[in-house]
Amino acid sequence: MKKNKLALTFSSIAENVSIARMLIASIAAQLDLSLNDIEELKVVVSEAVSNAIIHGYQNDPNKLVILEIEYDTEALQISVRDQGCGIPDVEQAMQPAYSTDPERMGLGFVFMQSFMDELNVDSVVNQGTTITMVKDLNKNHASLH
Amino acid sequence: MLIDKKIERQTLTLSLKGELDLKTSESLRQAIDTEIDRRGIRTVILNLHDVTFVDSSGLGVILGRYKRLLPLGGKILIKQVPPHIYKIMELSGLPKIISFENESSDEGRTGNVQ
Numbered sequence: 665m666k667k668n669k670l671a672l673t674f675s676s677i678a679e680n681v682s683i684a685r686m687l688i689a690s691i692a693a694q695l696d697l698s699l700n701d702i703e704e705l706k707v708v709v710s711e712a713v714s715n716a717i718i719h720g721y722q723n724d725p726n727k728l729v730i731l732e733i734e735y736d737t738e739a740l741q742i743s744v745r746d747q748g749c750g751i752p753d754v755e756q757a758m759q760p761a762y763s764t765d766p767e768r769m770g771l772g773f774v775f776m777q778s779f780m781d782e783l784n785v786d787s788v789v790n791q792g793t794t795i796t797m798v799k800d801l802n803k804n805h806a807s808l809h
Numbered sequence: 810m811l812i813d814k815k816i817e818r819q820t821l822t823l824s825l826k827g828e829l830d831l832k833t834s835e836s837l838r839q840a841i842d843t844e845i846d847r848r849g850i851r852t853v854i855l856n857l858h859d860v861t862f863v864d865s866s867g868l869g870v871i872l873g874r875y876k877r878l879l880p881l882g883g884k885i886l887i888k889q890v891p892p893h894i895y896k897i898m899e900l901s902g903l904p905k906i907i908s909f910e911n912e913s914s915d916e917g918r919t920g921n922v923q
Contacts, residue, residue, distance in 0.1 A: 678832035710864040771865035
């Protein structure tokens with residue numbers, strides 16, 4: 665299979681989180697991934713996009729989030745980029761149960777780490793954050809958590 | 810997401826249908842908090858039978874309602890969770906804090922729930 669690349673740019677509003685999930689679910693279905701894998705991919709995209717909206721852009725609806733998906737038979741890479749406030753301490757933000765908002769559980773990164781094979785957070789304060797995640801497709805549906 | 814609401818004395822039962830994410834969890838928060846404030850609800854039962862997706866925004870709202878009810882002497886109970894939703898909840902540690910209930914009448918759909 666040739667490499668395929670998709671990019672979706674959308675306003676930083678909560679309505680778009682489910683649209684981002686639909687895109688990854690369609691791609692995962694084309695790749696013949698298991699239902700379990702599809703569910704997990706929907707969760708990680710949901711978390712990364714929600715982070716960009718809530719934290720990156722502090723719920724400012726006039727900003728743009730970029731979702732990029734790239735895949736071949738070997739791997740599926742998802743990146744979510746914002747040009748928002750950035751994360752001052754990435755290591756701290758990735759701690760389980762760390763959250764700046766008491767209503768949220770600080771679980772976003774926990775799910776991303778659990779469900780993906782690679783997770784990279786690139787963040788510069790006042791410039792933005794890019795979350796890049798890779799799922800290894802060679803394991804062949806091995807992810808039966 | 811659709812929320813079907815039933816109130817009996819101090820118990821609020823909500824049956825949810827659809828996806829529980831950043832967009833929809835806010836309406837769930839409001840639906841519960843309004844009844845806690847207005848009618849002195851102390852027990853909240855969430856039926857998740859028809860929930861198709863949950864992420865940390867949804868889990869955060871559920872945990873947040875638990876934290877609100879606790880000092881009021883109230884509680885939250887979660888019923889009929891589909892297996893793939895329960896998996897996400899389990900990873901979050903929520904079942905260690907909040908009561909989950911399986912119903913035998915549910916023909917095994919929640920069979921994975923303790």
